[in-house]
Amino acid sequence: MASTISIVLLTITTSILFLQRYLIARKTYTMNSMNAPKLVRLRWPLKTAMMMGIAGLLTVSLIPQATVITTSFRQTNGPVFTSGFTLDSYREVFYRVPNAIINTFTYSSIAMVFMLVMGLLVSYVIVRRSSKLTALLDSLIMIPYVMPGTVLGISLILAFNEPPIEITGTWVILVIAYCIRRLPYTMRSSTAVLHQIDKSVEEASISLGVSPVKSFFKTTAVLMVPGVLSGAS
Incomplete structure (x- = not known):
C-alpha cells in the first residue's frame, strides 16, 4: 500500500515539476550590475x-x-x-552509543562531498543545457524528495541485498541513502542560484582566454557555493 501511495505522489509531483519548469523557462531571472533589482516599498x-x-x-x-x-x-x-x-x-x-554519533557524522560528511560535486555539475547541466532530456533528469532526481523515507529505505535494501551488488549492511549503502535522499535539496537550491547568474559572466571569462571548464570553476561555481552548501547541509 505504501508503494502504491508513493507512485501516486510521484505522479502528482512530477507533473507539478514539469509545470514549474515550463513557467520558469518563460522568463529570465538573471541579475547584473546593469540591471539591478528595484527596491519596492510596500504600504x-x-x-x-x-x-x-x-x-x-x-x-x-x-x-x-x-x-x-x-x-x-x-x-x-x-x-x-x-x-x-x-x-x-x-x-x-x-x-x-558514542560510535553511532561518530558514524553518523562520518558517513554524512562523505555523502556531503558527493552532493556538493553532483549539485554543482548536474544543476549546471539542467539550467545551462536545458532540453527534454535534462528536464527528465531533473524529474528523476526529485523522486526521492516525495518518496516516504521508509519506502526509500526498504527499496534500497531490496535492490542491494543480493549479488551482483550486495551492500546491504555496509557503510556504503548508508552513504548512498544519504546522497539519494538529500540530493534533491541540493539541486533545488543550486538551480535557484544558477538561474540568477547571467551567462555573460562565463562568456567574459572565456573571451579572455580562459577555458570553459576553468571559467565554470573559477566564476560560476564560486557564485553557486552558498546555495549548494545550504542545500547539502
Whole structure:
C-alpha cells in the first residue's frame, strides 16, 4: 500500500515539476550590475500582512525542532514518556552509543562531498543545457524528495541485498541513502542560484582566454557555493 501511495505522489509531483519548469523557462531571472533589482516599498497593510505570513511560516517550521528539543529532556520509562525532565537520555547517548554519533557524522560528511560535486555539475547541466532530456533528469532526481523515507529505505535494501551488488549492511549503502535522499535539496537550491547568474559572466571569462571548464570553476561555481552548501547541509 505504501508503494502504491508513493507512485501516486510521484505522479502528482512530477507533473507539478514539469509545470514549474515550463513557467520558469518563460522568463529570465538573471541579475547584473546593469540591471539591478528595484527596491519596492510596500504600504503598511500589505507589509504587515506579508510579515505576519512569513512569521507564521517560520513558526510552523520551527515547531518540529522545538518538539524534538523538548522531548530530548523528557523523563522516560523504557519507550514511554513520563512526567518530569532529565539528562538521562543524553548520558545514554554519549556514554553507551558514542560510535553511532561518530558514524553518523562520518558517513554524512562523505555523502556531503558527493552532493556538493553532483549539485554543482548536474544543476549546471539542467539550467545551462536545458532540453527534454535534462528536464527528465531533473524529474528523476526529485523522486526521492516525495518518496516516504521508509519506502526509500526498504527499496534500497531490496535492490542491494543480493549479488551482483550486495551492500546491504555496509557503510556504503548508508552513504548512498544519504546522497539519494538529500540530493534533491541540493539541486533545488543550486538551480535557484544558477538561474540568477547571467551567462555573460562565463562568456567574459572565456573571451579572455580562459577555458570553459576553468571559467565554470573559477566564476560560476564560486557564485553557486552558498546555495549548494545550504542545500547539502
